[in-house]
Amino acid sequence: MIDIHCHVLPGIDDGSRNVEMSLKMLRESGRQGVTWMCFTPHFYADMTDPDRFLKKRDEAAILLQQHMEQAGEPFPRFVLGSEVHYYRGIGKSEDIRKLCIGRSNFFLLEPPFRTWSSTFLEDVRTLRDELDLKVIIAHIERYFDQDKHLVQALLDEPGIYIQTNGESLLDRKTKKKVLNLIKDGKIQFLGSDCHNMEYRTPNLEEAGWVIEDKLGPIVLERIENNSEALIKEAAQL
Numbered sequence: 102m103i104d105i106h107c108h109v110l111p112g113i114d115d116g117s118r119n120v121e122m123s124l125k126m127l128r129e130s131g132r133q134g135v136t137w138m139c140f141t142p143h144f145y146a147d148m149t150d151p152d153r154f155l156k157k158r159d160e161a162a163i164l165l166q167q168h169m170e171q172a173g174e175p176f177p178r179f180v181l182g183s184e185v186h187y188y189r190g191i192g193k194s195e196d197i198r199k200l201c202i203g204r205s206n207f208f209l210l211e212p213p214f215r216t217w218s219s220t221f222l223e224d225v226r227t228l229r230d231e232l233d234l235k236v237i238i239a240h241i242e243r244y245f246d247q248d249k250h251l252v253q254a255l256l257d258e259p260g261i262y263i264q265t266n267g268e269s270l271l272d273r274k275t276k277k278k279v280l281n282l283i284k285d286g287k288i289q290f291l292g293s294d295c296h297n298m299e300y301r302t303p304n305l306e307e308a309g310w311v312i313e314d315k316l317g318p319i320v321l322e323r324i325e326n327n328s329e330a331l332i333k334e335a336a337q338l
């Protein structure tokens with residue numbers, strides 16, 4: 102399996118607190134059958150800028166890589182990305198494209214915490230049309246309470262991709278709706294969004310079982326194929 106959304110890099114956001122925890126998360130992901138991971142630390146434009154963020158992110162990745170090599174275990178491979186929190190006018194920020202996943206044009210976007218407006222949808226379209234980005238909307242299940250028309254418009258928007266967290270398939274409140282969206286091809290990506298080893302842990306194996314059990318292996322394979330295409334582009338395989 103491939104995990105396209107996680108907070109495994111140490112000491113950079115509210116995810117892994119240190120290298121030891123990162124190694125545990127990697128080890129657990131590998132045990133669950135994850136072969137590739139996109140490390141996607143949070144980016145907030147009001148707290149930093151892309152260059153400062155990337156410097157910090159790359160330092161964290163080098164540190165982790167050194168410890169992975171020292172450990173000498175078969176860990177999942179990784180590419181670097183980010184989870185960019187939405188801000189008004191994001192589509193006009195040319196340097197935001199530096200925050201794509203690896204060398205791909207895939208861009209993991211975290212929608213606004215507050216009530217959505219049509220401006221959000223317009224900005225997403227601008228990211229796609231003017232910056233030529235393949236926008237992936239992070240953890241769609243968190244926004245099921247937002248304006249129904251806006252959520253539906255986003256789900257139906259061509260060239261916009263949708264991601265769900267493993268947890269949404271393990272939670273009775275969201276499971277049914279998420280399964281339907283996966284079945285209909287409206288959700289294309291799955292990520293663990295794991296932050297630690299206590300309560301937001303790697304969970305793709307269990308999430309995969311739910312998809313396989315309820316929708317069949319071909320549907321799970323479809324999601325894996327999407328992630329594989331992303332990794333090929335991101336890691337230039």
Ligand SMILES: [Fe+2]
Nearest residue numbers: 106108184294
């Ligand atoms: Fe996240």
